Amino acid sequence: MDDSAKQLLRLIIRRIPSNKLYSTLRKWEHLSKKQFESLDFTQPKWLICDNLLSLCEENDLSAKHVTELELIHRIEQPTQGAWHVCQLIDAQEEALTSDLLQFRESFKLHLKGLISHVAVKIKKHEDDAIWIRIAWGDNFTKPNHLKPTYVVHHLQTPYVFLSGLNVKHKPLLHQALVLATHHESIKDVHLSGRCLTALRDLLMRQYKQVFPVKHPRPLQERSPLLTHPNIENEHAKHAENRLQMASEVFGDGTLPKLETALYKLETRYRGKERGTMGAREEPFRGVVRFSSSNILESLKYCTSSGMAAAPVTPLLSSIVQKGRNYFVITDKGPGLSQTPGPKV
Template identity: 35%
Template sequence: MSPAGDVGRAKGMDETVAEFIKRTLLKIPMSEMMTILKAWDFLSENQLQTVNFRNRKESLAQDLVLLCEENCISLDDAALLDIIYTQFHRHQKVWDVFQMTKEPGEDTDLSDMEQFKSSFKKILQRALKNVTVTFRDAEENAVWIRIAWGTQYRKPNQYKPIYAVYYSQTPYAFISSSRLRSNIPLLGQALTVASKHHRIMKMDLRSQYLDSLKTIVFKQYNQTFETHNSTASLQEGRLGLDINVDPRIIHENKVEKDRVQRVTQEIFGDYAQPRLEFAQYKLETKFKSDLNSGILAEREEPLRCLVEFSSPHLLEALKSLAPAGIADAPLSPLLTCIPSKGMNYFKIKDK
């Protein structure tokens, strides 16, 4: 028989996990509940059939918690459900891109994913007593990592985890932004050592759209420029023209539209652009004037300003500017180089 104190602690731990599961379930939209539970694969089909999914969410969550307790759910099982929910709602977080490097001339070391997981977890647990690490394999040799941080004296806070997505045999990792920035260096160290790199640095690339970040750093967007037939659109545009309009103006408009379309196509291609919601430019420049007088001309410190372009789909918006007649073609390379440079944070200084 266990001492009474041990029983009490075990019961308290179970109640903590049950509360964690319940709060995770309450976050899941009812329209996604069954899909996420099946992806979790912790409850059997027979168990799910006993649940009335037409109940109010609070009652439904409580019924599911009871089934989880019957299956002797662990903290890792509960954390896995949270990872799956986060995968479904990855766009609700802001993701930073980190790039790792090896020493010059060092060959690629092909370590398998299981070895990476084991090494990653050991590094964190050796450095920090109270930390929970959970993994879930994903597509394309990727692994999702959930880290709940504690301190030397406090248990991990399961409600403020950090998520990382690492793609095996690549130097890239994607980490969700968090207020717990003090733990980022430790996370970076674990990623670097476990993946057998030597250095990690944060790129000037951030977005809510994790899939687009992956598309940019892996250069997966289609770079094959297809021949664009603008005849149909030009003919449609002519339908609204007055028959008395000078044909030379029509020809001039057509030539300019064709030029703008061609230049836009050469820069952006005919493929859908990766989705980013902003690009930020920090400018630091000295005042320049032909007149060598005035307060600004004598100023030693550079002028600083911040310019940010934002849109629900920034690159598609930029692509449409010239064809819509809002901007001249071609656009500035500072706007069009975002995918090729893998940046949406820029610092512009005097040369």
């Protein structure tokens, strides 16, 4: 076991929470039952790591085996890093019948045809998601296992989730994905976050939605009211309408966990005065960022409680309707540069 493999193993063990170390190593399956039982998980983590290194050297394990442990850990803890979403465009006929074996062989073949030194590890998870770990090198250096890229993809779906991908390797990975999945191209959908499950649920609509109705149910069908003064009845009707509008936009159950929503502004001053600001040709530029432990739940609460005006503005409803959390807002007047990106 060389020094780079030892360094990688120590790094992985440090990242794994102490209460998850036992279950993660058990899934690794590169230690015999006797070796695994010899590890004392009540000891400090550094001591467990030293004992584990001795067992790995005894079994003549290499960096290839260590990366399997990291992949298991990342599948169990997908929030340890930011994810960005891309969408595959124009599926070919073969895309509907592609299986894991075909995808694995095709992806490795195309990626290794684009770059000489690259290490690829592919594993299918219980939810049928294909997890890919890529360690990048180049024509002269070996793959760097300390800074891998992770890819998650469900076959027969157009979405690909990426983490740890730098600009240099982006076109290589995109080309390999397009060829292996039998599509024509791939694009960024401007959706990102740390919670992989939330991004997937938002794009695939795997949360409880409520569809708009032309004639909302009367108030008494939901919560029969006793005799109330007219003013209380009016307030109750307004509250009911707010709940209905919030549910139509954000659904009626637990929402996907997004942490941020970002709006890039490129707009012209619209005041009546034609002074210095009104005569300005260039648009005003700025960034508005909403942050919360769950931005969708926060927006839904603001709407249903009356803290935000209803109906919900398209600037906010577009998060769930378009499946993205990055927007560029521009004027459509003449003379303004159009910045690439999704526009509201």
